[in-house]
Amino acid sequence: MHKLTVIGLGAAELSQLQMGVYKKLKSAQKIYVRTMDHPVINELQEEGIVFESFDAVYEKHGTFQPVYEEITARLVEVAQIEPVMYAVPGHPLVAEQTVQLLIEAEKEGKIDLKIEGGQSFLDPIFGALKIDPIDGFQLVDGTSFSIHDINMRGHLLIAQVYDAFSASEVKLSLMEKYRDDYPVTIVTAAGSSLESLTTVPLYELDQSMAINNLTTIYVPPVENDLDALRDWTTFRRIIATLRGPNGCPWDQKQTHESLKKYLLEEAHEFLAAIDAEDDFGMVEELGDVLLQVFLHAQIGEDNGYFNLEEVLASVSEKMIRRHPHVFGDVAVEDADEVIANWDAIKKQEKGETENAGSLLKGEYRATSSLQTSFNYQKKAASVGFDWPNEDGAWEKFLEEWNEFKEEVTKGDSSTRLDEFGDVLFTLVNIARFYKISPDEAMIHANEKFARRFSFVEQKVKESGQSFSSFTLNQLDAFWNEAKVLEKKEN
Structure with missing residues (x-):
């Protein structure tokens, strides 16, 4: 050698x-x-x-x-x-x-x-641009850098930009975070007699004739948050400002408890956008969900209990730990095995054993009886307390339905309530077998009812009369018209 x-x-x-x-x-x-x-x-x-x-x-x-x-x-x-x-x-x-x-x-x-x-080319680059690297800078490879790793508030140097094609790739990547007309400087042959600096708006980066093997692209730090609206740091600073001494009185007084209802509302609105297949709506509503997450993290930081970094560390560690088939050497055959591993790891994390208390501990949801029912049945099924297939669930539903009808004829209101609860419970079990979220299904049904009933209201209003002027059959005809229109739109 x-x-x-x-x-x-x-x-x-x-x-x-x-x-x-x-x-x-x-x-x-x-x-x-x-x-x-x-x-x-x-x-x-x-x-x-x-x-x-x-x-x-x-x-x-x-x-x-x-x-x-x-x-x-x-x-x-x-x-x-x-x-x-x-x-x-x-x-x-x-x-x-x-x-x-x-x-x-x-x-x-x-x-x-x-x-x-x-x-290296860095010294003549700093000299040509007249910048001090101690302020913070990044040097990235233009052929492989990820825009997700870019710090918009530091000096950015992009090397390995050889020609118009590579410049075009860099431009498209940068435009994922920077505004289209953000100024960038093309530095060629820095430190030599051929040195040239040309500043152009980002969208013109690949139209320059000066790009060659000696070219480096310089992107200056953003100077205000409006230039960095797609940067996570900007959003965090906005939330911190809103909660700060000179911020918004409403945001300043919020607590984890006061924001609970808003998190539920925003989550439901996002689900509605999914059902509507509204991409723009999903962007907006998911942003509202994210707002709630950042608000809770900022409240935790303001109170000295936790911060956003701890939230990120917690969920990142969990994702790595619970996906050993991705980040480790565990082999799985299908999604069902992934779920089984997930549950086993989760149980191990919590130190659960058969004698550590009820399996149902921690599964109650005060905000949703449907979700609580779903959680209870899923937990019970995890230890084998379950029908072998959906047939058993259907038979149990019919049994409870008949018992409820018998109680209706007897007129005992307390027993009637109990039996109707059993009917709902069996329906949740059926939903579980078909991998349907009962809570989400109920949200969808409520939204559909509100949408169609609004159409009925509109028809009554257009007639210039009141609801009492229409028979049930006439109102039902309006309802059916709403159903037909929905099918045509879909």
Whole structure:
């Protein structure tokens, strides 16, 4: 195994190349380079230095990762035969994926790697833009960065933007968070005699002719919350401001208890938007649900009990812990097995045993008797107290229905109430077998009734008469008309 030396060509022309790097390049018999597209290489060729590039590898692949992997594999292969010098733009350890792959190869014992110096493009970039990196900055790869990891309140530098196509991909990603006309600066050949800075609105980023192998895109920090409405930090700051000393009197006085009803209302409105297949409505209503979550987190922080980070940590840990088939080495065959694992892990987390108290503990829901019934029956079914299939549930429903009808004829109101409760309980059990949420079904039924009855009211109003002027059959005809219209709309 021979030594594989990686050396940096710097960010500009030969005149700015470090003397030590220059001497090492001059002493090499042959130098491998990722690309010939660098001003130093052109000048060194004139001095008789021989370079072998991997430019042809780029033409073989549609994405960059396999290019980097093939270059790395070739270098490792050559290093088994002879010493290798590999030169890359800038500094080897700044925005150079092939070097990172070579470091992995060294860890695996495939090569003896040495990394030499070289000026990175960051120093001349900071100088050209006249920014202080201590304020906070991010350097990301334009071919693979995720917009979800971007800090909009820091300096953002995007490297590996080679041409109009890669610039277009970067533009589309940035437009997921930044406004379309947000100013971005195209920095080319920073620190060299060819240095140029061009500031354009974001939507014009891929229309610039200055983009090439020496280009870096600079996105300045946002200066106000209106420029960062799609950033989580902005929303958190809005809620904190509303709850703060100079905020809104209504928000300031809210408590966990006072907000309970609003969380239920917003959740139901979101469910209604789902039923209506209203995407815009879902965006709005889900935002209202999110508002409730952030308000409760802010109240927790204001009271010194918990904050949003603790909420996130709790649910993140839970999701990882309860999905060992995704984040671990557990194998599952289907969704039913996933649910079984989930319940087993949940039981283990809570330290539940057969003697630790009732299985139904914690399943009561004060806001919904239907949901409580569903929870009780689901919990009982988890230990085998259940019908083998839906047939048993149907038979039990018919039995309870007949008992209720018998009590109706007897006229005993207390027993009648009890028997009707049994009927509802069996209906919830049937819903469970068919994987229907009884609470959601009831919400849907109520909404449907309100919608159709509103149509009946409208018809009565249009007639100029009162409800008492219509027979039940006439009102029922209006109801049926509403049903027909709904079917046509669907």
